[in-house]
Amino acid sequence: MRCAVIGCKSDSRVKCASEVIKFFRFPKDKTLNKVYKKKCQRSDTFETKDARICSKHFTDEDYVRQMKYELLQLPCPKNTRKLKADAVPSLNLFKPSSCLSTCNNSDARTRRQQKREYSKIVKDLLNTERSSKKGSIFGDPISRTSEIVQQTTTSKIK
Numbered sequence: 001m002r003c004a005v006i007g008c009k010s011d012s013r014v015k016c017a018s019e020v021i022k023f024f025r026f027p028k029d030k031t032l033n034k035v036y037k038k039k040c041q042r043s044d045t046f047e048t049k050d051a052r053i054c055s056k057h058f059t060d061e062d063y064v065r066q067m068k069y070e071l072l073q074l075p076c077p078k079n080t081r082k083l084k085a086d087a088v089p090s091l092n093l094f095k096p097s098s099c100l101s102t103c104n105n106s107d108a109r110t111r112r113q114q115k116r117e118y119s120k121i122v123k124d125l126l127n128t129e130r131s132s133k134k135g136s137i138f139g140d141p142i143s144r145t146s147e148i149v150q151q152t153t154t155s156k157i158k
């Protein structure tokens with residue numbers, strides 16, 4: 001039995017010497033079940049009735065207090081711990097921190113691409129506007145003449 005949380009390597013077949021890992025069923029409550037499913041961050045759809053979530057994802061506060069042990073001031077055996085009805089996995093969840101930078105990079109890339117596409121569209125628009133106005137795809141002879149005139153006048157001033 002494996003933990004449903006993505007990136008979690010808890011496996012009931014692999015005994016962990018340092019800590020007792022307990023596997024919990026998904027809650028029957030539909031809303032909470034959805035929350036649990038979301039916390040697993042799985043891209044695939046899976047049957048929550050067969051899935052388990054391990055104790056690594058719950059804080060001490062998520063467990064039902066066992067008065068018997070508390071009163072006797074004994075450490076509560078981890079394998080007998082029960083989750084509170086409203087407990088939600090919050091620890092050791094998959095954080096896409098390693099992929100964040102790449103995501104940002106691709107974001108920047110798309111933004112750059114969009115910018116490029118945008119300027120291309122603007123250029124195209126200007127071109128079509130210019131050609132439609134003058135009815136010719138060639139440069140405007142009048143503006144070119146004025147340009148030459150301007151050039152000659154400036155050179156004359158100089």
Ligand SMILES: [Zn+2]
Nearest residue numbers: 003008010054
């Ligand atoms: Zn887990």
